[in-house]
Amino acid sequence: MPSVEHPSRSSTPVRLRFxxxxxxxxxxxxxxxxxxxxxxxxxxxxxxxxxxxxxSLLAETLGVTPRDLRVVAGHTARDKIVELDRLTREEAERRLSSGEEHA
Structure with a gap:
């Protein structure tokens, strides 16, 4: 039986800006x-x-383990690029939107 990839899972790392x-x-x-x-x-x-x-914050917000996240650029700067395994960009964006502060 062929393996079926979960639609919210990604085999290619996603890069997000923060x-x-x-x-x-x-x-x-x-x-x-x-x-x-x-x-x-x-x-x-x-x-x-x-x-x-x-x-740690992103792992909790996105529902992944800290091992699934890496700061790949901006280690000493305010602007960072974080690489994420296991989620698609769309799913990560949806989960981040759910984690926003709603004032």
């Missing part, structure tokens, strides 16, 4: 920011702590 605000009161997905997303993390931008929290 504008990160470190040192925030709380960690959250804020919303769209140009062609990417804006997120806030509580951790300070020192010794990789903010990047670790970015991965």
């Amino acid at each position: 504008r990160v605000t470190p040192g925030a009161r709380s960690s959250e997905v804020v919303g769209r920011y140009g062609d990417g997303w804006k997120i806030r993390v509580h951790a300070a931008p020192e010794r990789g702590r903010a990047n670790e929290e970015v991965v």
